[in-house]
Amino acid sequence: MNKKSPIYVGQIQFYTYNQDQVDDLALINQFPFDDRSDFIADPSLAGIAVKICATNERFDSGVRRNVTLTLVDVTSRCEVASRSLKIILRRQECFKEFYAHFPADGIISGHTFKLVVDDPIASHTIDRRVFRLIDTNPLPHPAEWYGVCDGGVRPAWEDNLYKSLTTDDGQTYYVRFSMGQKLGYRLPSVLPELELRLYVPDEEQPLVMFAEPRCMSSDDYKDNIWYVEYPFTTAYDRNGTFYAELLCMEYPIAGFVFVTDVEPETGKWYGTDIEPLDEYSPDAVIDRLLAIHHQDSSATTSDALDFDQLLDDFIAGQKEKSGSEADESQEVESYSEDESEHNESLLSSLDHLTGLRSVKDKLTIYERVVRFNKMRSERGLPSTASPLHAMFLGSPGTGKTTVAKMMGVMLHRAGVLSKGHVVVRERATLLGQNYNSEAEKTLDAIEKAQGGILFIDEAYQLCQPNDPRDPGKFVIETLLTALADDSNRDWMLVLAGYSEQMKRMFDMNPGFKSRIPDSNIYVFDDFTESELMEIAEKYLERNNYVLSDDARLALSRRLSADYVRRDKTFGNARHVINMIQTEILPSMAVRVITAGLSDETALTQIQRADIPAPVPSLSLATTRPRIGFVA
Numbered sequence: 001m002n003k004k005s006p007i008y009v010g011q012i013q014f015y016t017y018n019q020d021q022v023d024d025l026a027l028i029n030q031f032p033f034d035d036r037s038d039f040i041a042d043p044s045l046a047g048i049a050v051k052i053c054a055t056n057e058r059f060d061s062g063v064r065r066n067v068t069l070t071l072v073d074v075t076s077r078c079e080v081a082s083r084s085l086k087i088i089l090r091r092q093e094c095f096k097e098f099y100a101h102f103p104a105d106g107i108i109s110g111h112t113f114k115l116v117v118d119d120p121i122a123s124h125t126i127d128r129r130v131f132r133l134i135d136t137n138p139l140p141h142p143a144e145w146y147g148v149c150d151g152g153v154r155p156a157w158e159d160n161l162y163k164s165l166t167t168d169d170g171q172t173y174y175v176r177f178s179m180g181q182k183l184g185y186r187l188p189s190v191l192p193e194l195e196l197r198l199y200v201p202d203e204e205q206p207l208v209m210f211a212e213p214r215c216m217s218s219d220d221y222k223d224n225i226w227y228v229e230y231p232f233t234t235a236y237d238r239n240g241t242f243y244a245e246l247l248c249m250e251y252p253i254a255g256f257v258f259v260t261d262v263e264p265e266t267g268k269w270y271g272t273d274i275e276p277l278d279e280y281s282p283d284a285v286i287d288r289l290l291a292i293h294h295q296d297s298s299a300t301t302s303d304a305l306d307f308d309q310l311l312d313d314f315i316a317g318q319k320e321k322s323g324s325e326a327d328e329s330q331e332v333e334s335y336s337e338d339e340s341e342h343n344e345s346l347l348s349s350l351d352h353l354t355g356l357r358s359v360k361d362k363l364t365i366y367e368r369v370v371r372f373n374k375m376r377s378e379r380g381l382p383s384t385a386s387p388l389h390a391m392f393l394g395s396p397g398t399g400k401t402t403v404a405k406m407m408g409v410m411l412h413r414a415g416v417l418s419k420g421h422v423v424v425r426e427r428a429t430l431l432g433q434n435y436n437s438e439a440e441k442t443l444d445a446i447e448k449a450q451g452g453i454l455f456i457d458e459a460y461q462l463c464q465p466n467d468p469r470d471p472g473k474f475v476i477e478t479l480l481t482a483l484a485d486d487s488n489r490d491w492m493l494v495l496a497g498y499s500e501q502m503k504r505m506f507d508m509n510p511g512f513k514s515r516i517p518d519s520n521i522y523v524f525d526d527f528t529e530s531e532l533m534e535i536a537e538k539y540l541e542r543n544n545y546v547l548s549d550d551a552r553l554a555l556s557r558r559l560s561a562d563y564v565r566r567d568k569t570f571g572n573a574r575h576v577i578n579m580i581q582t583e584i585l586p587s588m589a590v591r592v593i594t595a596g597l598s599d600e601t602a603l604t605q606i607q608r609a610d611i612p613a614p615v616p617s618l619s620l621a622t623t624r625p626r627i628g629f630v631a
Contacts, residue, residue, distance in 0.1 A: 367410055
């Protein structure tokens with residue numbers, strides 16, 4: 001007669017580890033376990049790691065038990081392996097996590113497996129969990145298995161989808177993605193599950209859920225229409241901007257942004273608005289909102305729009321478009337059949353950049369060399385390929401990202417790059433979760449940048465010479481290996497950062513020097529006092545503010561003082577816009593509301609009292625020279 005076991009298993013999770021991680025099994029508790037059931041089985045598979053969350057059913061007394069873990073091949077209907085796991089839960093210890101692993105011997109790709117947890121003393125099966133190893137050979141990349149059509153959010157009490165909505169606290173809503181599978185007869189016998197990551201405002205980790213796609217009716221099966229839905233519950237501190245991302249086998253295939261504290265907008269996200277972000281960050285989400293904002297000609301500027309994207313706009317001197325007037329922000333991105341129009345558009349955009357004279361001069365020369373080589377190639381004449389990879393030296397807020405985007409468009413138009421997009425990374429987004437796994441993150445970034453530009457900001461942080469175990473060295477080694485591959489010229493690497501730190505990194509890694517000639521080193525000088533003032537006036541003009549004469553003089557004096565006492569952390573254009581948003585406009589708002597004013601002049605004209613006074617300088621020693629170095 002079976003006796004009930006005193007142990008209850010509340011959760012079983014799996015993780016597939018590869019050959020490079022065998023030595024890390026001593027740190028198995030640091031593996032990124034989650035609730036997924038489907039895993040890719042590739043040649044590097046070394047085994048299955050298991051995490052079991054065991055609970056003490058007899059809370060007032062301790063438990064010591066040897067349970068049996070049996071791995072069963074459900075497809076072949078046979079036992080693969082079995083091992084004993086010691087479970088020790090002390091008195092009043094509610095639950096504890098335990099770990100085990102099974103080597104890959106006998107584990108067959110494409111099969112379904114079941115882990116059974118037994119208590120031999122009680123003759124009782126405590127729990128069981130099924131997982132699948134999906135063989136991707138000869139299937140295409142998992143990101144291409146599904147074609148996502150649209151997505152949206154719906155309340156639990158209705159079927160309508162919304163792009164954005166006003167949520168109620170404590171209510172349940174569903175994120176939905178609709179799709180069709182694209183593999184046809186090559187589809188695995190079981191549709192792989194899909195993963196949703198819901199990034200919630202002010203929370204560091206996303207909500208993660210897994211589900212298999214399903215159809216609403218038998219007709220949907222015939223028409224190959226599938227969907228997944230994931231519930232989430234709102235709370236008063238969760239309102240704001242969300243990002244929902246859909247993944248297949250850990251690869252992003254779709255994503256959309258929605259807001260929960262605005263007027264409801266029915267409809268679905270589709271097209272470019274549902275493409276997954278290269279890498280999630282709050283800034284990237286706001287970038288997506290800004291892109292949607294520009295697509296909608298009826299939209300108005302929102303305080304929630306991305307700060308750094310606005311910064312790029314104002315450095316480039318872009319103006320608000322009205323009526324049929326051409327938007328300069330679109331000139332760099334647009335594509336016309338007339339090549340001469342492309343070139344004039346690019347040079348015009350260069351002219352609109354604030355400051356950056358040396359960068360403009362070098363980029364103009366580079367653009368003409370690229371055009372020259374293209375003209376020779378089109379006439380069957382031999383041409384020398386221009387060096388692609390570059391280095392941008394300068395402080396934050398000097399337009400490095402803006403120029404990278406312009407270069408991407410230019411090189412795409414010239415046929416040098418097949419896409420011309422820009423993928424931005426930094427140290428934190430290139431380091432992996434496990435030591436030595438940085439190569440995977442870096443290779444993934446290089447893959448995403450194929451056809452465009454991989455822009456690594458603050459690249460000098462990858463080099464930590466005082467730390468012999470610094471994982472950044474693996475990123476550098478992977479980049480140098482990729483740069484050495486002359487057969488792949490459909491991508492460009494741009495390393496960006498402060499001058500002195502970048503020079504040290506070059507001295508320690510001569511491989512970069514050999515791939516990035518002096519001609520491809522761009523120096524982004526700090527903006528002068530007058531250029532900072534120009535950026536401020538463009539920002540205010542675009543947002544329908546005007547400066548009184550006294551306010552213009554006060555702002556000019558403030559920016560001049562800030563420039564003189566600037567240090568390494570000075571943000572240039574970012575400093576200007578941040579001061580306007582966090583100091584000048586709030587001061588203006590308090591003044592206007594306190595005085596009870598409501599006329600157009602009061603709502604648009606900035607007074608001298610709204611301009612913050614210069615901050616007293618602590619030490620002249622904080623002053624720094626202009627950025628620049630010769631490689």
